[in-house]
Amino acid sequence: MKRISILGSTGSIGLQTIEVVRNNPEMFQIDALSARSSLDTLIEQIIEFRPKEVCIFEEKHEKTLKSRLKELGLDDLVEVSSGIEGLVKISEIETTDILVTSVVGMIGLLPTLKALEKGKTIALANKETLVTAGHLVMEHLKKYSGQIIPVDSEHSAIFQCLVGEKESSVEKLILTASGGPFRGMQKNDVAKMTRIEALKHPNWSMGQKITIDSATLMNKGLEVIEAKWLFDVDKDDIEVVVHPQSIIHSMVEFKDGSVKAQIGTPDMKGPIQYALTYPERLHSKEPKLNFHTLKDLTFEKPDMEVFPCLRLAFEALEQGGSSLTVLNAANEVLVNEFLKDKISFYKISDIIEQTIKVHDYISNPTLSDILEVDKWTREFVFKNVIN
Ligand SMILES: NC(=O)c1ccc[n+]([C@@H]2O[C@H](COP(=O)([O-])OP(=O)(O)OC[C@H]3O[C@@H](n4cnc5c(N)ncnc54)[C@H](OP(=O)(O)O)[C@@H]3O)[C@@H](O)[C@H]2O)c1
Incomplete structure (x- = not known):
């Protein structure tokens, strides 16, 4: 039985983590949950999983949350906090085996550092933390006895490809990108695209921020930076390849020219479950790949003229x-x-x-x-x- 705490349990990754936990009640128990303002979803999760601590980030909701828990007769069971102090408190819970960091944005930085100081295992989805302060997170990882297991599908894929391999055997990492909703379009047409069009991702259903980042290709840029820190590689040894079908989740090329790819359906529950069960693999109820119906797997070079955010991320990494x-x-x-x-x-x-x-x-x-x-x-x- 592993005890899990989730920072950002009401978001896209948070809800899918909850589903993995719900599907495997004999494997996981929830210690703590957090949301920014989604009170109703958080309360439903509290009723179902009875965590010992919760954080509602926006302080204005703390009083309401406490009184609703009182009405439900749960106020004695659950400790409620708010703000960054609340997130940090959850990240330091003694009994938690794995902290899932699925908040969006660099608000995850302090809780991540604090969890590492406590030697926790982090299932990391919150890429902005690694982008803004990757060197500090990695220093903490070395200094304390914590562990980071990536949740992002590309990094999970690379992590899986590297199992059993020597660091010195790696030639380069190849991150795949769907290309987003504006793939193949000209710059003057992309310029007219609005929020509505940018939110229509072809393959993945995700939170709003990452969906826009996927449309600008900044998401891939953030992932290049994330990969640099997680796998300790030079920026020149990370290549981005557009692969619109999102079946190959990423690849590793080795010194001898052999390339390992991790492939599967585009479903975040796969990498989430792997991060929670690593090094074990659990049965999954999700649909599997069917090679008889699988059609083309195609590849393109990313267009950094039309999508300058990817270029900016490479340049920032260089600086x-x-x-x-x-x-x-x-x-x-x-x-x-x-x-x-x-x-x-x-x-x-x-x-x-x-x-x-x-x-x-x-x-x-x-x-x-x-x-x-x-x-x-x-x-x-x-x-x-x-x-
Ligand atoms: N979604 C994906 O498929 C996916 C895939 C790979 C990586 N990621 C990464 O995972 C992270 C989460 O993405 P997501 O798509 O799950 O985002 P999301 O759907 O927007 O969910 C974000 C979660 O964090 C909470 N939150 C937002 N701002 C907060 C703040 N300032 N303080 C405390 N909590 C806050 C939200 O609470 P409320 O619900 O109350 O707003 C929600 O629980 C991002 O770093 C993203 O890049 C996501």
Whole structure:
């Protein structure tokens, strides 16, 4: 029996993690859950799984949550907290074996560092944390006895391809990308695309932020940075290949020219379950690949002219240091503005590029530098560019 805590249990990854837990009651027990503001879903989860702790991030909901738990007679069983302190409290719970980090954005940074300090195993979906402060997370991983198992399907695929292999045998990592809803389109047509069109992802049903990141290809850029940190490879040894069918989840090329691919249906419950059961594999009730009906598997080069966010991510990775924090923070703000129909599609890449250019670069930022740069970037994007 493994005890699981989930940061962001009401989101796309959180709900699928809950489903994996629900399907395997003899394997998993929930210690703690958290949401930003989705009270009703969080309460349903509390009723079903009886966690000992929950965090509702937005403080204004804490009182309501407590009184609703009282009405249900659950107030003595569940401890309620809010804010970043609440997330950190959950990440440090002594009894938790695996912390699933499925919040969206760099808000996951402090809880991730704290969980590693406690030697926890983290099933990591929250890629923004690794993008903004990958070097700190990796230092923590080395210093304390924690473990990170990737949940992102590409990184899970690479992780699986590397089982039993020597680090020195790896030539390069090949990350596959669906190409998003605007694949194959010309730049002047993509420029007119709105939130509604950008939210129609061809293969995956995901949270809104990652769906927009998939349309700009920033998601692949964030994943390149995530892969650099998780697998300790140089940026030049990471290649992105557009594979519209999303059947090959990613690949590893070895020194002898052999390539290993991890393939399966595009369903996040696969990598989530693997992260929770690793090194074991559990039976899954989900539909399997059928090779008799599987048609073409095709591959293309990503178009960095039409999708400049991927280029910007590679460039930020080349610069390293605070450029990565600026890339991430500016993208978080701009995607949010795009989702509110306040800016057009290419404003996202244009403003990220400008902001990286003008910021005061720090080559090896500390945690407090990162928090400062993140704050500066958000304010800069709001004050000088959006308004
Ligand atoms: N979705 C996927 O298929 C997928 C695949 C690979 C990687 N990922 C990564 O996994 C992470 C989560 O993605 P998602 O698609 O599951 O996002 P999502 O559907 O938007 O869910 C985000 C979760 O985090 C909570 N949350 C949001 N902002 C928060 C804040 N400031 N403080 C505390 N909690 C907050 C949300 O609570 P509320 O419900 O109350 O808003 C929700 O539970 C992202 O880093 C994403 O890149 C996702």
